[in-house]
Amino acid sequence: MPNGFLPYEKRRFVVTGQVQGVGFRPFVYRIAVERGLAGFVKNTPEGVVIEITGPAVDAASFGHALRTEIPPLARIVSLDEEAQEVKPPDAPTEGGFQILKSDQGEGHAVLISPDTATCADCLAEMADPNDRRYLYPFTNCTNCGPRYTITRSIPYDRATTSMACFPLCEECAAEYENPLDRRFHAQPNACPVCGPRVWLQEADGMPVCQGQDALREVARRLAAGTIAAIKGLGGFHLACDATNESAVQLLRERKHRPHKPLAVMVPDIEAAAAYVFIDESAARLLTGPVRPIALLPRASGPAGGKALAASIATDTDLVGVMLPYTPLHHVLFRYLREAGGGSHPALVMTSGNLSDEPIALGNREALSRLADIADCFLLHDRDILIRTDDSVVMPLTPDDALGMPKDAAEPGPxxxxxxxxxxxxxxxxxIQNLDDRTDGVPTVLGVGPELKNTICLTKGSQAFLSQHIGDLENLETMGFFREIITHLAAILQVSPAIVVHDLHPNFLATRWAVEESGLPAHGLQHHVAHIHAVLAEHRFRGAALGLALDGTGLGEDGTLWGGEALFVDTEALTHERVAHFSPILLPGGDAAVKEPWRIAQSMLHALGITEPGNRPWPWLDTFGPMSRMLPQMLDKKINAPITTSCGRLFDGVAAMLGLANTASYEGQAAIRLEGAQDMAETVAYPCAVSGDGNLDTLALFAEAHQDWEAGVSAGVISRRFHLGLIRGLADWAAHHTGRLGLEHVALSGGVFQNRTLALALPKALADRGLIPLVHGFVPPNDGCIALGQAAWGRLLLVKNG
Structure with missing residues (x-):
C-alpha cells in the first residue's frame, strides 16, 4: 500500500468515573458494533478499559460517541486515549467486539453510582398489565434503581451486592446476559419470580398479608389514619396521611418531634403543584433522577380537596416535598388513590427513627426500635447494606447562583x-486545582464535627463526603459513624495516612480520631474547616477572606466562635482570625441554645438594660424566676461562656420579639425570625464596623430592641434586622479585604441556610467589587466540615512533601 498507509487503526481507552452499574459497557458495546469495530470492553481496577480496531473514520467516530453519548447515569472523570500499533491479525471481524469479565484488584479508579429514581421505561413496564413486571415493587434497570445502598465492595457485580441471594430466573438471566438489553448486567435485576418480596405485619409481629395485597392493605390503613413503618431504599420511613391533622400530631407525639418540619411525598408533579409553588427549577429537581426533599413555599391545597395538615411545618411557610423514587412508592400511591386518598394523595415520609437516632436499617432493627411508633410494618427481604437518609435541598434559579462553583448546577438546578x-x-x-500535580498524595480522613456529622476521604484529586450521619450524641449514631468510615474506605480501597478532627476535645469524633483511629491526628479549628470546605469546592488556591457564620464552634482562644472573619491562605496553609461579632455571654451554656430568651436577656444586660422598660419581656410569664437569677450569673460569669456566634444573634432577636422563648430543634428561632419578615420594608438597621475591626452586632440588637419597645411590628423589625446584617457583613468584608489586599470572600456556616442571607449577601459583596465564593456541592452547615478537614489535611501532606 502506498506511503505505508494502514487501513485500520487500533486505539486503547481507559475511562474512570461513575462507569459501573450504569449501562456503560453495553453502551460501549453498542457504539462499537454499530461501527463494525473489533475489540473488547471490561471493568478493571484502573477503570473501564476499551480496545478497538477498525477503519480510521470509524475509530474516530467511536471516540466522539464515547465522549458525547454516554448513558444518563454515567459520569466520566477522565478519559485517556492511546493509539496502538496495528498488527496483521487485527481486523474488524477478528472475534467481533466483546464484553469481558471484570478484573479484580486493588486501587480501582471507578465510582459507585448513587441510588437513582425509577426511570420512565421501568414505570411503563409496571403500568402494563401484560408485562411480567406489572406493579412489581422492585423493578429496575441499568438506568435506575438501588446502587450505593446495596453495594458491599467494588467491582460492582451482583455477587458483591445484597442481590447475591436472589438467583436470576431464566428470563431475567437472559436480560442480564444480553449486551443489547436495557438490563445487561443490571445487578439489582429481578422480577416477581426470582426477586425480593414484600409483606405486611402488625407491630406485634403478626403477619397480615404479602405481595400486592400487602401494598393494597397498607394503603387502605394509611388512608384511614394509621401510622406505618415502610422499608425503603436506604432505611425505613414512618408514614401517615399528610392531610390528616390527627394522624400527623400522633406521629409527632410518638416520634418525640414536636415542631421540626416533616417531609411529604406526593405521587406526581401535578399533586406537588397542589400543595407547593413550583417554578422551573423546582420542577426539574422534583422530576429528576435524584428526587430529594425539596423545600418549597406552601400553597393552599387542591381546589375542593384536602390541604396539608397545618402541623406539617409550623415554623415556616416552606414544605419539604418529594416525588416517589422507588417502584414500591409508585405502587403504594396507586393503591392509595383507590383507597380514597383522592387525586392528590400526600403522605408524611419522615425518617424511621426516634429523634437523634440513625434511621432504622434492617427488619429486626426496625421492629425493635419503631414498634412504639408504627401501627404496622411494610417489610421486604432485600437487605439494605448502607443506611442513607433522604437528601434535603432548596432549589434556586440560575440568577441566584452567584458565587457557586461554575459546574455546581449540573445536572440540575x-x-x-x-x-x-x-x-x-x-x-x-x-478538589484539585488544574495547576496541581498531586495525584500521589496519600488519603486523608476528615471525621467532621459533633452535629450534622459526615466523614470525608480523599482519593487522588477527589474528596468523597459521606452521607449525613447525624448528631454524634449517642452510641447508635457513633456506631453508624464507625460503620461508614470502614465501608467508605473499603469501597474506595484506600487507607488513610492521617486523620483531621475538630479542636473540641470532648467531641466523640475527636476522641475517636485521637484515641481509636491509630493514625497521626491533626486538629483544625471548626470555622477554618468551614472556609477550607468552600475553597476546596472552588479548587481555589491563594488567600481569601472567609466569613464563617454559624451557631458555635470551639475557637483557638477557648471561647465559642460563630461570627468570624478569617484570613485563610491555601498555599502557605496559614490562617488568622482577623475580626469577629460583638462578644456576649451565653448564660447556662448549652441551655441557652434551647432557651433563646437567655440570649436576649444576656444581650440586654450587655447593653446595660437589666429591667424591662416600656414593655414586659416576652419570657417573663414562663421563665420569670430564672430570669431574675440571670443578672447574677452574668455579673459573676457563672456558667456563662463567651461567644461571638451569629446564630445566637438570630436567636436573641427572635426571643426579643416573642417569636421563640424555647427551641425544640436547632435553628428553630432563626427560622421563625426569617419567616416573620415584612418584605415590604426597605429600611436597614445600622451595623457598623467598630474601631477594632469587629462588627458591632450588639448595636444591631439594640436597634431591634428600641423598635420593639416602641411597638414596631415583629415583621418590620425582622426585615430591618436582616437588611442591616447583610449590609453590615458586606461593609465588614470590604473593610478587611481592602486592608489585606484580597478580593475573594468565602461564605460558609449554617447561617447560610437562611435564604435571605444566602442570596442577598453574595450580591452585596459583588456590588462592592468583591468576588463571593459559596457552596454548590455540599451543605453550608456543619455537614461540610469533614470536607474542609480533609482538604486541609491534603494540603498539609502536599506542603510537607
Missing part, C-alpha cells in the same frame, strides 16, 4: 443543600 445523602452520595467533589 443550583441548590442550597441542607442534608446531602441519598442520590448525591457517594459522588465525589473534585
Amino acid at each position: 443550583p441548590l442550597i443543600y441542607f442534608r446531602r445523602a441519598r442520590g448525591y452520595t457517594p459522588s465525589p467533589v473534585d
